[in-house]
Amino acid sequence: MRISALERIAADGGRIALWGWGREGRAAYRTLRAANATLPLTVFCAPDEVADLHSLGDSALTVETEATADALAACAVVVKSPGISPYRPEALAAREAGTRFIGGTTLWCAERADAEGTLAHTVCVTGTKGKSTTSALLAHLLRAGDHVTALAGNIGLPLLELPEAGVDFRVIELSSYQTGDVAASGVRPAVAVVLNLFPEHLDWHGSDARYVEDKLKLVTEAKPRIAVxxxxxxxxxxxxLPDSEVRWFGHAEGWHLRGDALYRGERFVMDTATLPLPGRHNRGNLCAVLTAIEALGLDAAALAPHAASFRPLPHRLQPLGTRDGVLYVNDSISTTPHASLAALDCFRDRRVALLVGGHDRGVDWQAFSDALRDGVARPQAIVTMGQNGPRIHALIEPLATQCGIALSAACDLRDAMTQAREALDGEGVVLLSPGAPSFGVYRDYVERGRHFASLAGFNPDLISAIPGLGIA
Structure with a gap:
């Protein structure tokens, strides 16, 4: 849906609303106001955000704090912030009454379609784990080839805030909250990458099956020209995917790893062991990046060596430094048990005290427990914390003594770090890889990671910047 369509709806008496006044909501407001300064708008916001909205002095703006089913149903179109689930009862009721829900991603895509309805020179990246690093690495390699490249989306820059300066390529990271918005725009990505699928965000999607369905809308409904x-x-x-050309990564005929060796078919390209990509999963995602580069019509083999100069992203298996013989690693972005297992694999030859737990979304930790039982992962200690900490603790407690794992429970992150240090006794790795979101205690994973860094004795301001956002 284009902005011009919203203007026509409003001209016919339809009500246009924004739901959410976070960064995405503010970006949508500025975009709509830049196009039409007098377009009547309603914003559904939190009570503590009302003063900020009134300070805008916008006479065409109505502010409401109760996004009830009736209030939403009175709107023709609601531009919803990504974090608000469309499966909430009030949203479902309004949709049944005829309200159309879209996201800022929908508006951005619709405004940038070419004559064939395609997001030309654009790669959309999603996946449960590794999508931010993959997106940033793809942008890095394209820029290393002297291509002006935009990097935006879920990684930290809303699409509607992306400058309109001319670019050669766009790399867009999408969460499962946004993939359906691409499909709703009616615009086909030139290239869409899906890395992997694990249970995640069940509180937003409602079930594992719906999470997978929503995630896959990027390729099943958006119908990219090429799906990687x-x-x-x-x-x-x-x-x-009958409407897309499919290119596989990890396949012996394409880009794949043999141990740490990177191959294109039978051709050896380079050794990946020393690349600044922590974990085999990230080196495997390099294969996704190179497959996407080829899908854009470029020489991926020529760009691959530039992965050596990639700067890793913060809060993703990020080594902060060593204090008193203990290395502190910040993997606060970890919000699934699979991510925690991948983090443990990176330090399988070290003594590790793992900090797990956070907001409880009902995700099953049985696979994590099975990995401990089978010896796939064997940390020195596990400290549970947060809302789902007791549930994780109860699940793995029968295995702890049997597997030689020191298991303890903490009341908060500070307590967890104290217990982790004691378990390591001056040698090893304190690994924050919670396998759960931060909500309820922290605003987001960034705030949690910054607190971890501060408690470990490091300056949080030096570890949080995401390199490469925007156009370069």
Missing amino acids: LNTHDARLAALS
Whole structure:
């Protein structure tokens, strides 16, 4: 849906609303106001945000704090912030009454379609784990080839804030909250990458099945020209995409790893062991990046060596430094048990005290427990914390003594770090890889990671900047 369509709806008496006044909501407001200064708008916001909205002095703006089913149903179109689930009862009731819900991603895509309805020179990246690093690495390699490249989306810069300066390529990271918005725009991405699928964000989607369905809308409904998929993910391997050309990464005929060696088919390209990409999963995602670069019509093999100069992203397996013989690693972005297992794999030869737990979204930790039982992961200690800490603790407690793992429970992050240091006794790694969101205690994973850094004795201001956002 284009902005001009919203203007026509408003001219016919339809009500246009924004739901949410975070960064995405503010970006949508500025975009709509830049196009039409007098377009009547309603904003549904939190009570503590009302003063900020009134300070705008916008006479065409109505502010409401109760996004009830009736209030939403009175609107023709609601531009919803990504964090608000469309499966909330009030949203479902309004949709049944005829309200259309879209996101800022929908507006951005619709405004940038070419004559064939395609997001030309654009790569959309999603996946449960690794999408931010993959997006940033893709932008880094394109820029290393002297291509002006935009990097935006879920990684930290709303699409509607992306400058309109001329670019050669766009790299867009999308969460499962946004993939459906691309499909709703009616615009086809030139290239769409799906890395992997694990249970995640169940509180937003309502079920594992719906999470997978929503995530896959980027390729099943948006119908990209070229879909880049992980051959090792069973759910992706089972997909049928008749409207897209599918290119597989991790397949022996394409970009894949043999140990740490990177191959294109039978051609050896480079060793990846020393690349600044922590964990085999990130080095595997380099194969996704190179497959996407080829899908854009470029020489991926020529750009691959530039991965050596990539600067890793903060809060993602980020080594902060060593204090009194203990290395502190910040993996606050970890919000699934699978992410925690991947983090442990990176330090499988070290003594590790793992900090797990946070907001409880009902995600099953059985696979994590099975990995401990089978010896796939074997940390020195595990400290549970947060809302789902007791549930994780109860699940793995029968295994702890059997596996030689020191298991303890903490009341908060400070307490968890104290217990982790004691368990390591001056040698090893304190690894924050919670496998759960931060909500309820911290605003987001960034705030949690910054607190971890501060408690470990490091300056949080020096560890949080995401390099490469915007256009470069």
